[in-house]
Amino acid sequence: MSDCETCVVKNRAICSALEPAELAALGKLSRKQIISRGQTLVWEGDESLVVANVIKGVLKLAVSATDGREQIVGVIFPSDFIGRPFGKESPYGVTALTDAEVCVFTRTAFDSFAREHSDLQHKLLQRTLDELDRARHWMMLLGRKTASEKIATLLIEISNRLGNAGCSAIAPFLERFEMPMDRQQMGDVLGLTIETVSRQMTKLKEADIIALPDRRTVVIRDRKRLHNIAFAA
Amino acid sequence: MSDCETCVVKNRAICSALEPAELAALGKLSRKQIISRGQTLVWEGDESLVVANVIKGVLKLAVSATDGREQIVGVIFPSDFIGRPFGKESPYGVTALTDAEVCVFTRTAFDSFAREHSDLQHKLLQRTLDELDRARHWMMLLGRKTASEKIATLLIEISNRLGNAGCSAIAPFLERFEMPMDRQQMGDVLGLTIETVSRQMTKLKEADIIALPDRRTVVIRDRKRLHNIAFAA
């Protein structure tokens, strides 16, 4: 079981819907789990046995074809919820992009708890609706945007999500951050190859829109121009 | 208000979660609305004023860029739910692909009803989770599939959805159906141009995998081969 009182995401995760007594009850059903970069928590197509809240780290949701082509269909940050509650198999794999820490429930235990706590279910519905909106806007990116628009959009999105994840109302986004994924994974999110990702990144660097102090860190030097590229404004 | 008792989708729409008395109460909040092909029910970015159940017809959810590029992010069939409950603006436009009939609620009225009826909310959650899975698999298509895989997948998907929509447990899918969209709209679903859609369709026709008796109707003559193309098996 987990100690929910001291949990760093308790105010942002779906748990925030619960009263202290309920929270304690839910906490008894959970256990903390450490996952290291590259490790996969759930395999695509497997029976959906667990759901979880992310406490720390970044994870990917991925779908792959028989021939190995992969598409990352979601990137999961702290306080986000993972898993497919209410039956069925997991329609995508979940694997850690960075070392991570999650708060895991067995799906069946979580399901019955959620059925009895309609505030929790409401929060879950809101989150799922938000995820659906995000997924659908990403469909626009995948279907209709050019490589440079895709890269610019990704950089803005990651900087925003990492900024908010820090919980600070102060920093809505970050001008300097660590990419939680390598070039191949960026390609898998954007529907591009590693070479195209690399070329677009150096193009942005040469235009002085971003700086790349090392392979993982990104500095946004001109957010406005980056935004214009991302949204063809 | 609508007469839910005689509604053709009452067993498949989210309303099926409700007891007769509750159903009657919900019915009082709704009104039937006829929409003709091409008419748009909700504009992208507008405040989310209504939600609805689809009774008849097919509608699209679309996101567009400032320069007119459009991506269809969802295709909605009878018994499906439309709209963004619980606040915010509508993140995509909803417009009819065929003449349609919907059962409309003002969003605020629906929201408060749903908050008091946790079975309804549960059903809505299940549906939203299913939609999210569908959207994410479509992301795989948009990001990683070739034009011929895309077309084959679309034909299978539409034939399945139209088959189930007919409510008949008899026909899981249809071997002959009317495409509820034109070539441009097929392109907008798949992230392709109209010309590429057309060429891929004639390629499938020439390989005797499908027949095209007229511009709207499709006959699947070799589902197995079509499936192999769609899923690179």
Next chain:
DNA sequence: CAGCTTCGTTGATCTAAATCAATGCAGGCA
């Protein structure tokens, strides 16, 4: 039924991004 208009097909050409192929470069390890 002639003349629009809308939609789909087909062909020629172009180009963005994929693919193929080195090369560079930092960190770990002997």
Next chain:
DNA sequence: TGCCTGCATTGATTTAGATCAACGAAGCTG
């Protein structure tokens, strides 16, 4: 200190699909 090993970058070439441009066929309308 020098050699792997795993990424990332860069360059050359190819190609799937876009773009540009007719053309054809079906449905309306006066």
